[in-house]
Amino acid sequence: MAQPVVVRLDSVEYMLGPSYDLPSQLMNRTPPFIVLDSPFPAPVTVLDGSDVAHLRQSWLDEQFGKMATCDDVWCKSFTKNVILRTKTDRIFAILNNEIFEGRSDDPLQISETRIPAGPYFLLNAKLYQAFRLFPDPLGAFVCGVIPNSVVNRIGAEAESIYTKRELILDQRSFQAVTHGLIPVPSRLGFEQPNSATPLAGKRIAVKDIFDLKGVKTTLCSRGYEDLTDEARITATYIQRLIDLGAVIVGKVKTSPFASGMGPRDWVDVQPPFNPRGDGYLDPGCSSAGSGAAIAGYDWLDVAIGSDTLGSMVGPACNNGIFGLRPSHGLLTCEGALPVCPPLDTPGNFSRDISELGEFTRLWMNGSPSDVELKIPTRLVVPPERFTRFVPEVANAMEEFIQQFEKVTGVTRTAVTMEDLWASRRPSKFAGKSFQDTFGTTLAHLQLYGHYQNTIKYREDYKQKFGRELYAEPLLSYKWDLGAKLTSLQYAEALAEKDLFADFVRKHVFDNGSVMLLPCSANDVAYRDTYDGTVEECARRWQGFDIPETAFSALGGGPALAFPAGHRPYESKITKVKEYQPVGLMLLSAPGMLDGCVEVKMKANMSFLGTDHHLVELLKYVLVENKLPTRVKTGRVMY
Structure with a gap:
């Protein structure tokens, strides 16, 4: 798989995400735009002008002001080139100060490839969605992820030909980004939350025990990472969030094999840093990466963790955030590492109790009502x-x-x-x-369950590499206890x-x-x-x-x-x-x-x-x- 392209703009690094074909009217213009021949990515802003009768600078300035206020990816440098989508058969563009206003012979030509508003980079006649690369100073993430492509979606509530078909991020599979920066898409390219996609544009981080198609699940174990391939299917609960409109931005750290242990006990990877206090407080376990990321990063909305005997509760309290371990069986763990199925459950972290409530309602397929x-x-x-x-x-x-x-x-x-x-x-x-x-009830359940559910990985590793899978001292102690039950x-x-x-x-x-x-x-x-x-x-x-x-x-x-x-x-x-x-x-x-x-x-x-x-x-x-x-x-x- 090709390595993503990274661009620096105003001292901020961006990654070129999935691409969209440039509208043919711009491609076929004579003489061609100078910017189209550039070997370097050019910043572009795509605007929705469907309600604009006459384009004026004051309207552009107003739109740019709104973008700066509501989005942490877009910046003013993206206004060097502007493409305006319209509701008619016209397209307007300002590329490298060259103005283009053209009419299409076929009105459906633009409508059939509706490009979401937001920041892009123009390169080789394609518009690449701009993903801002945010640093991870807390070391909360295993990797960032980006969708592999875009896909056409038919709008169920469309009012015109123009809005019936749009291009959206295709989160059916992902590509891992492992250089320590987390690629985050603009909030501008997503529709307003509605009954079909109430989580539209919500940025989600996922604990690294849940599978994401195309990305390795590592369990924060070097041996397990060497043993396994990229996941072939996304975990059921995570896919539900995607179907509701959420955007997955990365996988966050878990203690090795999701085993309860303190930050001193991690060996294969460094535990995340708790941002609270002096920065050296215990981040909790085993959903420590989820808790630290939510407590530390404004650009992240919700983090998914899991709980067997306290892995939602500990990180929430230690990192000073809200976390819910739901009623057992309410959420499926299909596609996640099993620790002890009679105890295991996914859970959610948030900085906002209202947002946590919204997620809880959606778990149950609920809808707002007066109660x-x-x-x-x-x-x-x-x-x-x-x-x-x-x-x-x-x-x-x-x-x-x-x-x-x-x-x-x-x-x-x-x-x-x-x-x-x-x-x-x-x-x-x-x-x-x-x-x-x-x-001894809780201990016997999770010790026996964890040992039995990891036997296959340990046996497969020994068969493949001819040696034992490494386990931290505390994890070895845990497995020794489990083996005796x-x-x-x-x-x-x-x-x-x-x-x-x-x-x-x-x-x-x-x-x-x-x-x-x-x-x-x-x-x-x-x-x-x-x-x-x-x-x-x-x-x-x-x-x-x-x-x-x-x-x-x-x-x-x-x-x-x-x-x-x-x-x-x-x-x-x-x-x-x-x-x-x-x-x-x-x-x-x-x-x-x-x-x-x-x-x-x-x-x-x-x-x-x-x-x-x-x-x-x-x-x-x-x-x-x-x-x-x-x-x-x-x-x-x-």
């Missing part, structure tokens, strides 16, 4: 889960819980899980504690998972209850700090002893992680005051908000299942408390 806000009847807060934090973190969490109580009118109910279990457990578990019953132990863990889910649905999330749990580090957690031996640290990553994330992973319901605030700390790196995000997660069980109290909302919202209820409930709490519903990129969230 009632459902306030939970009970707020469950297990006090034993909040005792390990330093005062600065604990105080930030407590402040948000009080704000939640104030606007909902629901006072927290302190529920200690051991006490609840002792009073409500099934009779056959009499004398057995909550910890004794479920202390039997299918009977796995079956027992599955039965325990069902018991856990049934218990929390009946006694924790009953009658419209929700739960708030912590998801932050106890104190400042740096990327270069290693606490304990490999075995001690590795055990903490495996899900032993019922971590907070078990309530969603085992319970099957959604977990919405969000920034509850931030706390100041004296950085050991910068020696000045910095701010660390403090996170909480809001949980429920699937379909368990039916008993909630309805309150009329001020805005048009849609509630399609518990997942969306949680997102809109959190949005309501933030708005009513006059708290930010959107966080900034960079060192601080607010």
Whole structure:
């Protein structure tokens, strides 16, 4: 495959993307345009002039002003050459100060090849879509991607011949861009969101466990990358986003084989940098690349991660963004690396709670409608889960819980899980504690699942290369534990998972209850700090002893992680005051908000299942408390 062409314009690098044939009227002009004979790419702006009766400089200036305001790819240098699309049979162009206004003998000639508005480069009689190359200083990406071509699309809601057929990016297959810069298309070339493509133009980054046709899935393992070829099909959930109009800009890092581990444990690739605070905070795992990219880059809208036992929650809290682990089974994992299918789910990260809500609605094929806000009847807060934090973190969490109580009118109910279990457990578990019953459930599920689901890769690698596939020390430790588990132990863990889910649905999330749990580090957690031996640290990553994330992973319901605030700390790196995000997660069980109290909302919202209820409930709490519903990129969230 040919290497993409890179152009520097006004100190900014651009890549030439998929090409469009230049309209024949411009090609056949006598004498020919000088710019058409140039061996160098020439910047061009394509404008939509379908509503313009008379072309004036004031109109051009107005259009250029709008472009500069709404797009981060286009710049004024693209106005050196202008092509104006019209709704009639005329085409107007200013190429290298040479003016052309011509009439086509066949009005369909232009209409049949409608070129989207936006910035382009003209080279060899073709218009190449301009992709701006954004740097990746956080090291969040494995690679950028560009579509391989463009394709004709028939507009279902077309009003005229002119709008019935247009050329769009063909995201049926991609080409990886691996030189450390991420190619991003202009926002100008996409239609307005509509019922068919409500995500039109949204820029999406995808965790590198999901397949993209034409691009290798590496799992951030050099050995796995050597073993595999480019994907032949795009993962089902990612393809759904593409079908809804989203634009995939690249693949972001995961911890090797999507295994839980700290940033010190990565070997084959460097873990991404968390942009918050001093820039050396732990980015979370294993969707660390997704979380860091959303927290760091304004040009990215949404990042796709995945969660087995906390990989959506950790990066969301550590990077100070919103992240939703949806109800299990709501989204398909087809086309993604399986870790443990009974636990695995895709998830989404966003800087904006409203945008996250829109994505959640679209998961369920929902549409906007006037609805009632459902306030939970009970707020469950297990006090034993909040005792390990330093005062600065604990105080930030407590402040948000009080704000939640104030606007909902629901006072927290302190529920200690051991006490609840002792009073409500099934009779056959009499004398057995909550910890004794479920202390190994999550760990056994994911250890057995991860080991079994990677056997084929390890065997194929050894057969192909005659040696063992490299695994980081923590990953080797994980596989050693998984190898010792039997299918009977796995079956027992599955039965325990069902018991856990049934218990929390009946006694924790009953009658419209929700739960708030912590998801932050106890104190400042740096990327270069290693606490304990490999075995001690590795055990903490495996899900032993019922971590907070078990309530969603085992319970099957959604977990919405969000920034509850931030706390100041004296950085050991910068020696000045910095701010660390403090996170909480809001949980429920699937379909368990039916008993909630309805309150009329001020805005048009849609509630399609518990997942969306949680997102809109959190949005309501933030708005009513006059708290930010959107966080900034960079060192601080607010």
